[in-house]
Amino acid sequence: MSDHASPRIAIIGAGTAGLTCAYQLRQRGLSPVIFEKSRGIGGRLATRRTDHGDAYDHGAQFVTARDPAFVDLLANLQQAGAAVAWSPRLPEQAPRPAHTWWIGASGMSALVRPLADAPDIRLRSTVSALRRHAGQWELQLAEQDHAEHFDAVVVTAPAPQARALLAGVSPLTDALEHVDIAPCWAAMLAFDAPLDVSFEAARFDAGPIAWIARQSSRGGLVGHRDRWLVHAAPEWSAAHLEDAPDEVLTLMLSALAERTGVALPPIAFAQAHRWRYAMTTRPLGQPMLADASGRLWVGGDWCLGARVESAFQSGLAMAQAIGAAW
Known part of the structure; x- marks a missing residue:
């Protein structure tokens, strides 16, 4: 050469x-x-769209910025309309985020779509x-x-x-x-009636459930029903890594009802997705x-x-x- x-x-x-x-x-x-x-870009900055027309951010839930270059990127994405700040209602006792939570304006993959403009990408x-x-x-x-x-x-x-x-x-x-990288089971849920909780997003430090978020609180995600994304805890996900998705859904639904303390409305849609490599625990x-x-x-x-x-x-x-x- x-x-x-x-x-x-x-x-x-x-x-x-x-x-x-x-x-x-x-x-x-x-x-x-x-x-x-995969069939799309973004990796864990992923948005799943169902046959019913609903959308779920089922991977990374938001991004934060500390590095000056990444701060600049997010500022440019916001100016271009690709990124928006997300401020969901949190449980009363939850601490306020130390950094702004940024999400994609039309799903998390919107954050990286401008980076994919023009290159030879073979999906x-x-x-x-x-x-x-x-x-x-x-x-x-x-x-x-x-x-x-x-x-x-x-x-x-x-x-x-x-x-x-x-x-x-x-x-x-x-x-x-x-x-070391820990796995994560994600459950995408739609209910026929609103889930009776006062918050739109919550993180939990113990138990099978690590995170839940109401998808309608995420601006550009389309859907007509009350949709929630549930992430299982890393340890729980590892213990159930090879379980069938239907078995995982049953367990996660039970854990969700116990964690929220409310009866779950009738389920219109439920799907589990396994992220085998979800969160770095030892970089x-x-x-x-x-x-x-x-x-x-x-x-x-x-x-x-x-x-x-x-x-x-x-x-x-x-x-x-x-x-x-x-």
Whole structure:
């Protein structure tokens, strides 16, 4: 490759870290290709829309900003109408948030959609194998027979998935063994009558239920019924990780009635979703991992913590490192 050739860069994952990295690389004149195994972008900044026309933010519930660059991004998103402040009614005894809660104006994925403007994003494309060959990276996709070749690779999958993909390929896997990520079961519920509680969102420190939020309090989420999103606690989710979704729903509904202390109205819709890698409990402690000689970078929110801001910081750091390599 000549000094003036534009390198082919593959980014695995279209969550916040991958999209941030791709956006920053495009600002530097590079044209990365993003491979995303899901049918949409955003990762845990996800919005589920049902056949009944209801919408649920069933992953990350809001974002907060401390890093100046992320503060600036949210300010730009607000000005563009993509982000809005969310101030739901909380239980009387709940402490007030120390930072503004930001949500997507039309669902959480709206926060990253501006970062996905124009790049080559290949949805439903699962990278099943990765290997180094003749000075390049070969990416094998589960959906096609032939491999694709790139000069550099960015892996933004959750640490356990990144470790599996890089096993036997890169020594970076050793550092990934020290990262822990907890799962989360999410229940999307719609009732025929309003749930008789005085709050719109609540966090709980003990028991099976960790968080509940009324979806109609989230501005741009469409729906005509009283809709709630319930997140199970990490420990409970781990204990029931392989249970069938219907079994999980039964248990979560019972726990919800006990936690709120009210009888649940007739259920119009109920669906469980398992986030196998939901919340970092032991981060890497640095914004990314880099093998500059092999032109491999690995990152995600799990590098620095459990916040969406952590994913943004990781994606930004990887883009800066890649930009310095060319």
